[in-house]
Amino acid sequence: MDIVAELKKGNRRAIARAISIVENNEKEAKLIIKKIFKSSGKSMKIGITGPAGAGKSTLINRTSIELNKLGYKTAVLAIDPTSHITGGAILGDRVRMTESTDSGTYIRSMASRGATGAISLSLRNSIRILEYAGFDPIIIESVGAGQTEVDIEKVVDITVVVFNPNTGDNIQTIKAGLTEIGDVYLINKSDLPGSNQLFDSVRDFIGMSEKNPIVMLTSAKSNKGVTDFARKLEELMKARKKTKVKEEESRLDSELRDIVLNNVKSKVSTMLDSSKSYASYLKKVRSKKIDPFEAADKISKGLM
Numbered sequence: 001m002d003i004v005a006e007l008k009k010g011n012r013r014a015i016a017r018a019i020s021i022v023e024n025n026e027k028e029a030k031l032i033i034k035k036i037f038k039s040s041g042k043s044m045k046i047g048i049t050g051p052a053g054a055g056k057s058t059l060i061n062r063t064s065i066e067l068n069k070l071g072y073k074t075a076v077l078a079i080d081p082t083s084h085i086t087g088g089a090i091l092g093d094r095v096r097m098t099e100s101t102d103s104g105t106y107i108r109s110m111a112s113r114g115a116t117g118a119i120s121l122s123l124r125n126s127i128r129i130l131e132y133a134g135f136d137p138i139i140i141e142s143v144g145a146g147q148t149e150v151d152i153e154k155v156v157d158i159t160v161v162v163f164n165p166n167t168g169d170n171i172q173t174i175k176a177g178l179t180e181i182g183d184v185y186l187i188n189k190s191d192l193p194g195s196n197q198l199f200d201s202v203r204d205f206i207g208m209s210e211k212n213p214i215v216m217l218t219s220a221k222s223n224k225g226v227t228d229f230a231r232k233l234e235e236l237m238k239a240r241k242k243t244k245v246k247e248e249e250s251r252l253d254s255e256l257r258d259i260v261l262n263n264v265k266s267k268v269s270t271m272l273d274s275s276k277s278y279a280s281y282l283k284k285v286r287s288k289k290i291d292p293f294e295a296a297d298k299i300s301k302g303l304m
Contacts, residue, residue, distance in 0.1 A: 004132075023126075033125055060141055066230035067230050075139070077130070079123070165192045189221070199215065278299055
């Protein structure tokens with residue numbers, strides 16, 4: 001199978017295989033990306049994040065159906081947390097999103113595998129594969145808290161933060177590291193008690209910020225407000241396309257730096273493994289003859 005040709009046709013088996021390659025086989029992944037790179041960077045990317053239990057997967061299921069009704073071809077990359085013990089991931093999002101696949105949505109769960117902020121190292125290239133296969137927009141769901149949600153903003157055009165009334169004290173919820181990244185803030189599960197109070201709190205403490213984000217009430221379970229949310233996303237996507245070229249340049253700068261730093265780190269690690277100088281300084285640190293900072297400075301000067 002010519003995997004690149006099949007990707008262009010939107011062949012779902014080819015898409016699944018290509019994403020598995022970029023997750024597991026760096027050498028083959030480079031060959032695929034080299035062939036499709038020129039066509040990348042055109043699709044809109046929507047990050048949907050927030051505390052666990054906010055109802056993100058069900059919301060994405062409903063939202064992708066509405067976006068497809070509006071004429072879009074939606075794909076979803078759901079990033080699941082990886083177990084530090086077994087290396088496995090939950091990968092349960094597809095179970096909660098089966099309804100949207102009937103309307104044409106492509107869904108793929110990806111394990112974070114310990115990448116910073118749970119943003120998988122293969123995420124950028126998985127996005128490129130979906131772009132090449134004709135999907136636009138691409139929704140990225142992150143699972144976790146704190147840095148996970150902040151980091152996802154680096155790879156998307158639009159960031160959506162989802163809260164629900166069960167996440168605890170309203171003010172404390174709003175301080176959970178999410179107050180500056182959202183273009184849209186959703187109070188999901190709005191049929192539950194406390195949703196209106198949380199909506200007021202978010203609007204008062206976040207809605208008046210310089211970014212002037214949108215604050216909405218939704219209930220994925222009853223499909224309340226989801227159509228309006230999808231239409232609001234469409235408005236934002238049309239607006240962001242005007243500045244997309246500049247944003248893409250910034251992302252490529254960030255990606256190139258990441259790749260270079262990873263390459264350098266790998267090369268330096270290999271050099272240290274076989275360095276007699278490093279072994280000597282390590283012995284001195286272990287015997288407390290020299291502190292780690294002084295040893296590191298001397299080792300670094302030797303390498304450069």
